[in-house]
Amino acid sequence: MTNQQIIDNFLSTFSRGNKTPNHKALSVVGEKLYSYNLLIAEYVVEEGFSGILIHDHWAKGLGMVTATTSQHVGMILRATKYHPRKLRSEQGAFDFLTDTIRK
Secondary structure, eight states: OOHHHHHHHHHOTTTTBOOOOTTSSEEEEBTEEEETTEEEEEEEEETTEEEEEEEOOSTTTTOOOOHHHHHHHHHHHHHTTTSOEEEEEETTEEEEOSOOOOO
């Protein structure tokens, strides 16, 4: 599977929860998307919000881990442009995503 196919699998309500091959850098386990062993996105239902929580592992967010993980976060941000989503950019903080362009 390509990385885009893995992200499409994560976003699909029909295949949600299906485990993808974990020999790739990007994988899905249950309702969570991992870059290597680092959680980068997950489905959440809390306080009236139901959607995708993206963990911002870019340099200006929670901190970049690897260039590949940063690319994976960028891919999920682009793929969820029209999905209900929140961005976790600080430890313990949840901000609504209005613009994914970094300054």
